[in-house]
Amino acid sequence: MAKKKASSIKDYTLKNGEKRYKFQVYLGVDPLTGNQMRTTKRGFKTRNEAKLALARIRLDVANGTYHQERAETYQELYDLWIVQYEKTVEESTFVKTRGYFKNHILPSMGSYKIDKIKIDICQKHFDEWASKLSKARTIKSYAALVLDFGIKRGYLQTNPFTHVETRIKTKKLIEAEDKDENFYNREQLIDFLKCCQLSLHYKSFALLRLLAFTGMRKSEALALTWNDFNIKENELSISKAIGRGERGRLYLKPTKTGSPRTIKVDEDTIAILKEWKRIQKQEYLVLGHNTMKPNQLIFSNSKNELIQLGQVEKWMYSVIKKHSLKKITPHGLRHTHCSLLFEAGASIKEVQDRLGHTDVKTTMDIYTHVSKKAQEGVIQKFVSFLE
Known part of the structure; x- marks a missing residue:
């Protein structure tokens, strides 16, 4: 019996528990560098939606009419930004920053279409971070850096994180105030x-x-x-x-x-x-x-x-x-x-x-x-x- 071929489409779960689908597809060889090219697409709500998108890309690649698209999602914009960011900071800072994105920012925002990210969305996620994390403002600042990068690349005109209200006295902060001071007399x-x-x-x-x-x-x-x-x-x-x-x-x-x-x-x-x-x-x-x-x-x-x-x-x-x-x-x-x-x-x-x-x-x-x-x-x- 022939072995069943593994599907290119994989499912993953968002932070809110919703299921999404993604796939990676081979695009051929880059004529400029001679390296193999691949792209990953994610954020599909159903497997059939992902299958359709995958089939279209494969057809365009076969016909020689496929052109790499601009970054569409926050995750794709982050993937472009992080490469440049790594060149500007110490290795330890880079590792810490990447952890912020992996643990907090990308699970919340990775699947969003860039042009659909508005102030209310950013405020919602800042409030979620602030209710659980003492470094919510730091997380928000890093999340905003990716959109600043998007502005420079022409993906959007303004950064909605600029208008997020951060003066929130959360339960986490109140608990911190009740703790002993972190020093000795x-x-x-x-x-x-x-x-x-x-x-x-x-x-x-x-x-x-x-x-x-x-x-x-x-x-x-x-x-x-x-x-x-x-x-x-x-x-x-x-x-x-x-x-x-x-x-x-x-x-x-x-x-x-x-x-x-x-x-x-x-x-x-x-x-x-x-x-x-x-x-x-x-x-x-x-x-x-x-x-x-x-x-x-x-x-x-x-x-x-x-x-x-x-x-x-x-x-x-x-x-x-x-x-x-x-x-x-x-x-x-x-x-x-x-x-x-x-x-x-x-x-x-x-x-x-x-x-x-x-x-x-x-x-x-x-x-x-x-x-x-x-x-x-x-x-x-x-x-x-x-x-």
Whole structure:
């Protein structure tokens, strides 16, 4: 019995549960490049509708009258845009952006005809994203980029996302407001670091201490080499960070702002790093690694390679759970450092330079999250002045 030929038409399900059909068809060889050409058409409501469209294209190809059509759907326009977008951003940014489209934007809008996308449609999907996601505005911005690209290519005249109302207080945002602030006060930080020293390997403790006392991003700290550490001047040079690329691959890239900076480090943290360097030399020699090279990572895994970014959370949360401490994230240690700098009397400019903020607004946003003790100090100064 002859084997039944697999159908070119496949079904798929939209985010709202509706079924659609798509197909991929061979178009021949591109005379300009010599490469095989294929196109994918999707969005058909019935299998028969897809069969009819497929038959028409195959007939046109056979007669030599088929010409590749302009992008008709949001998905097809995205497919054109993403190729250009990849050339303009870091690999880690590209991977993150593609995830936004795969998980949120394309399931909602991929099958829409470009010329049928109106403001009400865009508002509807933004409201859906906002009801579930804390980054709804970010999702909306990326969705709008594809239509901006369509305007440049002449597919549409205006971008309906421009007029979407984003000032919506959603349940998700209300819940976020009820959560604890993502930083420690002075006493909480001291307690946290004591618990880290008691419960963690010295490498993990040294890393968390460094994050808390420098305000570095975890991606920057994990990219540091001993060559970045100036012991004589008590300084660290921060010029790179870890990025996550395709299939989770870790690689080194410039810092988030693209600007290197050099910061001072306190004597106690310097002593802790020196002690870790001594321990590292002994432990990694047993593992077969020479850690005395200038480009040796200060913090590396057992294979002497870059540490996964998620490992920092695991170390932190293990201590927090064991000692029943307030839960904050590794980025919360950066906010902690910033807040305590303000509490200690540092100026906005000093904090901005130390944390590597290119925009003073970022520093000011964190300034609004200073600890309650600092806020109480402000009102006490006011009362003392009146008295």
